[in-house]
Amino acid sequence: MPDEVVSPPDHLPCALTAQDLGGRWQLAGSVSEAWRFHRWHAELAQPVGAFARTAWIDACVPGSVHDDLLRAGLIRDPNFGLASLDAEWVSARQWVYRRTFRIELAPAARLHLCFEGVDYSAEVYLNGECLGTLAGTHTPARFNVSWLDRASEHLLVVVLQEPPAEAGQLGRTSRTKTLKPRAGYWWDFGARLVHVGLWRGVSLQADAGAAVLDVNPRVVLSDDLQRARVEVDLEHDGDLALPVTAELFHPDGRRERVTGSASSLAFSLEGPDLWWPAALGAQPLYMVRAWVTGSTPVKRRFGVRQVALVHNQASHQRGARPYTLAINHQPLYVRGFNMVPSDLIPGRAGVAERERTLVRYALAAHANLLRYNGVGPLASQAVLDACDECGLLVWQEMPLTSSGTDNVPPRSPAFLENLERDLPPLVRALRHHPSVVLLSAGNELTDAQRRPVTDADPTVARMAALIRLHDGTRPFLPSSPSGPEYDLSMPIAQERPHDLHDVHGPWHYRGVQDSYLPYTHNRALAHSEFGCQAASRESTLRRYLTDGPVWPMDDRNPQVVHHGEWWLMAHRIEEVFGPVEDLGHYVRLTQAAQADVLRHALGWNRARRGECSLALVWQLNEPWPNAHNTSVIDYDLKPKFAYYRCREANAPVALHLGLPAPVGDGSLCACPQVLADTAGSGRLTLSLYSVTGMTLLTLSRPVSWPAPGQPVSLPLSDTPGLLRAQLHGEDGTLLARTEQWIARAGAAPFAPIARLTQTTLSVEPSLTGVLIRNVGTYVAPWISVEAPAGVGEHLSDNGFALLPGEELGLRVSLDPPGGPANLTVQAINTAPVTLAWGPV
Template sequence: MIEKTELSRGWTLSCNVTGGRELPAEIPAQVPGCVHLDLLANSLIPDPYLDVNEITNDWIGKEDWTYRCSFDASPEAGKVQELVFEGLDTVATIVLNGEELSRTFNMHRTYRFDVSARLKQGPNELVVTFRSPYAYGAEIEAHYGYRPNNYPGPGNLMRKMACNFGWDWGPTLVTSGIWKPVRLESWERARFAETRVSAKLAGADGLVTVRARIERHSGTDAKIVASIAGISHVAKIAEGADEVEFRLRVPAPQIWWPHHLGAQPLYPLQIELRDNVSGDLLDNYTRQIGFRSVRLDTAPDEHGSAFTFIINDVPLFLCGANWIPDDCFPPRVTGERYVSRIEEAKAANINLLRVWGGGIFERDEFYETCDRQGMLVWQDFLFACASYPEEEPLRSEVEAEVRDNVVRLMPHPSLIVWNGNNENIWGFDEWGWRPIIKEGVSWGLGYYLDVLPKLCAELDPDRPYYPGSPYSGTMEIEPNADGHGCKHIWDVWNDVGYEIYRNYIPRFCSEFGWQAPPNWATIEETVHDTPLTPVSNGVFHHQKATQGNDKLLRGLVGHLPVPRTMDDWHFATQLNQARAIRFAIEHMRSHRDICKGAVVWQFNDCWPVTSWAALDSAGRRKPLWYAMQQAFDPRLLTIQPRNGGLTAVAVNERTLFWRAKISGKRLRLDGTVLAEFEFWRLLCDRFEAKEFPLPADIATPDSANDEVIVVQMLDRRAFHYFIEDIHLKLPAPRALIELSATTDGYVVKVTAETLLKDLCLMADRLDPAAVVDSMLVTLLPGETHVFALRTAKALSVGDISIGTVLRSANDLFAQN
């Protein structure tokens, strides 16, 4: 059996710093880790997440860094000993006992080196020196020539996490380091060199396909013994051969479903490599397997061509969000943090996370958690917002990286699609790259249309591959077309108001978003400006989007008043973000017959920043999180414009039909009923959007600035206002507040004395650790809502102040 010795102790870090800085000759280092974290742990740099400290850390990415450790070894005849580096960031020279072992150039690969003949009895010295990414980038650009890139830095010329070099939501913190585990492995006779496992449904049965390749140290006669769900198979490896393929058929397994449709049964798969003569265990491979089918329907239809994911023969509308690296320093992301974040996504009724192409292939724990939680995964290959050379040495690095990660991730039932790139085909077509990229110069298309699909077809043929996001399915149609493929909507936010979302009915929207600052407690923890303002140094520095603050204010125009205070700016922009995305999602879901997915940009943040995220970097829920929870509810009731009138649309993503009375009223804002209707039974079948045109006396106002429509179907309720808030006669907010202690916090009971629109309890203004169960609640006069507040802090009713802790759209006007 393989012996594995983790080399995680005794590391030091050193640097011959240029530019007059002084550092200790060596400092303790953590492995896995990175240079920034070691410098921070040794109090040699200020925290780059605080204030404007990012700038003072620019020098780190411009230096070479050396990691060093000593480890004991015992070379043995007949044994192979290998150094395994799961992740090196990025351009590294590895020296063992004074002799260069190899040079590496890819953050996203695993490296394995036979050191059997290089180890010494007793202490061995291992040194890993990382070249400055900037210095290497300049060198490699001279080799390739310039390629357009939407962001500064050479991220498109090397295989490194692109957003290290800065993004419109991320800082420029250019890392180096041994970012994943490193170990010494010792084995004899034979080991698995590559194990590819795929699982699917074959009729009512589950079918596991195993393709294994072994490496032999001697002429060992070997066999593979595999078992799952009580089914076993023995595969003899023929003499002289090193590969074998076989299948295990599992009769009538329980089916793996996305979390909103069913359970996630997982079956342990055990694959053992054994000596065929002695029966000794030489190596083993274990995974948790789920059985489900997946295909991507892109067939032509009356609207253009479909983009529909079909899971277990069910065409789904996917309620998704984009996932970026959860920290600028990925070694800091623990398995527990993955679990917490994915549980938050699930609680927000998200059923798909798209792992975006400017980051990383996440660690195994991410996908394992998605498997257990029923969270579908869309995985980009790592190409984003740039053109990429297709020549050597990059081409071989790409191929090796793809092989590594496809083989590693393909057993996961949560993973439903490989995507070639993020916005690169769109960029070439519409961002002015064509005049810069001369004819015959590569820019990445060969990866997306040739290299990647061929590798996926070879390695993982049972899972869909799609060339890009956005992409129309052919180079003959513009890549961001409404009627074909997947679409990104970015004129909304960048150029126009969120009402323009209704101009689009995409087949599948894989990116759309709206910005807002992080939660108040997160700002206070990371920015120490006095006073805090939207343009004070620290707050403004934590806004990375071009003209981002201007766009935040422009986005309020026609909807909400210009804020006069920092408190109002913070709440108004967070509220506007939540409303914009709720507006977009409800529109897309109401057109479920055409559109089959809405994937919000973005779910999470990598540092404290004004961004498109629903969950800020501290894991605090922004109002957007609650808007997504409501708009992604498997049973949604919404009011939409149709055919010159208004229509209530019931959308049902449950497995059971939704049949109930539907009723509605047109009211003055003071609660006076002006018109009402009741329809005894509306039937919305499973996976359907059912329209109910509202009667004319409901849909037609007497005084548009003082009226609202409320439609109800069981416990789902939808509101419609005839004009925007800025023109409404919203009353000054008045409410009765009651507070009752519970085992984990308080119940906050709010009874409205006036209409309260989009009522929010800003829990972190009471306690940075507090969490509230609901937000964005609209109450008619006399109605009550109960907030469940989790907190360990002692509170009184007086703490629930209207206009600071208890906020609504009303108080933005009451103070103006």
């Protein structure tokens, strides 16, 4: 059950103590303080005269101004073409929300008007009287309105100020003034769309003289994990002499209740139900609820678990920080994704479901942790609830981030004043969620010499102190990367590998050598951000690039530049594959390149599991439809090939080919290795095939793991070859497989693959999905299986090759399930095949 303010339980007085003031409001824009001149804050009606009467539009609260304008037809959807440029004016206005209401609550000693947060600041007027100000995206405010006449209708007006003038991606962090997330000020994964809105709940709260405002179930777990004390920390106001009642709901439905002073409420648990990450155990959730008689109860779900960062041998020897995450004393190899906002307009309908879908995709890709980067807002309650339920861990950074020109944490009095007000509510929103296991001050913060910040930085130190004060139960890192080197670069990897502790990068595709070799030489203890770009699905591109032709996909095309100007890669693709003149081919080749690089990176990091503790791909998702981006799932929630290769590399049992790069001179040395979460044994088969399916090399040998790989010399001919590895268990069960195109180094080494002779695919439905056959005489590389727009895909694989005469049964499930849809199946050298999909 999600965290929320709840109705009183049956044993409390049945009088209603909370009235939701969300829903339908009205909205109008104001240049500076025109609203004050027209008295919008105090009067509903405007007389006919020389000044035009205001054209109010319907607004939704909680919501976003952009979303309201979009529904009213006053702006084009910023996702399409160049339309976001025509919406930048929105943040240059003040915005006035208004509604009327009558009090529906029974008489009480006190009545408060409560706001859960505004983006970013506002003045509040009630019946023309200024109650005060709001500020902070997650910072609540309460106004005592006990004097309100219960027989009258009241006018509530909230005037949003222009948002603060923060920098986009290229600016100065040292000049940051607020903790407003900066993703919307322009970042490489989105347009400039500075969010404004009354984006959190509004309500009336009645009480009998005191109220519980927040509940924090602080769990103290014994070292042997056999006993726990749940201390119910309360934030409350009013008559502190009134007794507080707290109830504890066990995962099995049992209840306990205690009543006493606010400072003495606690529960003892013998043999508590422990909360575990996914794949290590169950995720039982407790819930605590607290109230003062006559007030609205507040409840919080929580889990019982212990979390710490501990040393592995390498971090200890290097004198580095500990980077191995341990849950309930169980060390983890952390694998997962970096996350950015799910939409630049958080008020859009369906955003919460988008977020839950992304959580499901991450879990299906064997991720155990998501890092919510400091460029965006906190992970939403929908995300955190979903992660609590499925066991996906969360690393949350505070909304403070690098800026390119400088990344130095701000120290101005204005920022520090905002920090004191706005950081505690951020921490309070996170602290009861068992999935949240790591906190940081922000993303890519450094000193003036671009060295990652340490705890000695005064701003970081103050943030750490505030986090300890309001939580103190989780590990804290000053930033990511946490240094001492910032980047993974070849010179550092080769000359000072022991200085690679927690590093970022690289991110760009740079061909068949430079895209791979940094990972091959990497010795980092934690690799918290690295990526590679690719184009979005062709259907996604054609849906959103509507202000002109989609092709060419380079800087000659204004739309392509607008939708991802940092990630153009046509020149690199042509260096590897030769000239490309077809959009469909181009999309598949970019996605094949991204998939190959990310699998390579994940494999080399995981192969160093005793040294490396963490590997996180940048990034799972994107908040805006990009032409090119480092996301592995595009804006329409369509997984790219890279998603499947990440899933392959992170699987409980995976194969790592141990190639330095996919090209070599004359021969190439592979060192195939089994990467598994638990020990085992089986048989490894390695095969090399020509484009016509001829076997060029094969070997099979028994293997046990964990163990290093054994080198194998692979001959390279003038035509690229398909290298495959398969692992079977002792009973013959296929445990893992992987494949890689390899070639002789030279100009456009994989051009022959991009221009292969045509072959033919046959596609048939099966009980669990589809059966795909290559019935031609040439290999079919990078086969894609795609469902239409609006239909979610869950496939057992995508972006694979089939040799001549080979077939593969693919498991398929679609969202929504059971409905008809056309699946399209195509390879680089085949015509598309369409299969009408429906219940078999």
